[in-house]
Amino acid sequence: MIQIEGLSHRIGTAPILTDITADLPRGKLTALIGPNGAGKSTLLRLIGRLLPLQAGRITVEGRDVARTPGEVLALTMAILGQQTVIASRLRLRELVAFGRWPHHHGRPRPADHAAVEAALAAFDLLPLADRFLDELSGGQGQRGYLAMTFAQGSPWMLLDEPLNNLDMGHARALMARLAQIVRTEGRSVVMVVHEVNYAAAWADHVIAMKGGRLIAQGPPETVLTETLLSQLYDTPIEVSRHDGRPLVLHHHLHHALGVEPELPGIAPGGLRPQASDLETERAASDTAC
């Protein structure tokens, strides 16, 4: 388990995180959600010790993050930040191999090579393994960084917006892969995710943040409610059910600030629904985002 107690963080005089206390369960997929600037990345970076702790305490599997030697920490947690930049004249296989560094310190053994190949395979990257990074699309590169993080083999994976740049098919495949890694390998994944429906469909545990504060934590069913999400994102949000999980809906045109949409080719007023139409529409046309 990762335990966070009384965590606060400032940059200059600005409070970025205020008194966060949370437990991230082991062997589960945890989603960090919340609006831009909520402090999700800062929290993840503090857990991964990419930022120095100012106030509060974080332990990972009972180890105090502030006091644990870096080598031990690297074998416990792998963190993928939002803007990872590595020299582009590097081949994808070499990038993924960096993930093994904490294990071999420059002298890879057969087990390290095998782990790299397994990571390339796990993220469907074997056909691209010999390409240079600047010959990859944004989404392929993103999957490469994920494979590097996975290859590290640490029981905890902390991922900041891993769905960035991924199309719907690859995003779904990644979530399925992460859920499988959690289920079959017993690893623990903590990920920042903006698209709440990925949290709704795949997360075991959700942490909602806003303005540097923890707003709610718990299973998707208890956190992803209409009231909480509408307040979290300052926008009207409906929550339906799909496959026994919450399904978050927020694309109703008639919700959008109460303003009628201007659509090309449709005269102003041409879309104005009759009162009776609205009822029918509400019942029939909920659209997932």
Ligand SMILES: Nc1ncnc2c1ncn2[C@@H]1O[C@H](COP(=O)(O)OP(=O)(O)OP(=O)(O)O)[C@@H](O)[C@H]1O
């Ligand atoms: N280096 C910095 N200097 C000043 N303020 C910063 C710095 N880094 C982050 N902040 C501020 O800290 C707050 C939290 O940022 P953080 O990146 O943790 O939020 P987030 O929830 O991950 O946001 P997003 O969803 O937009 O990525 C924001 O208000 C941001 O402007």
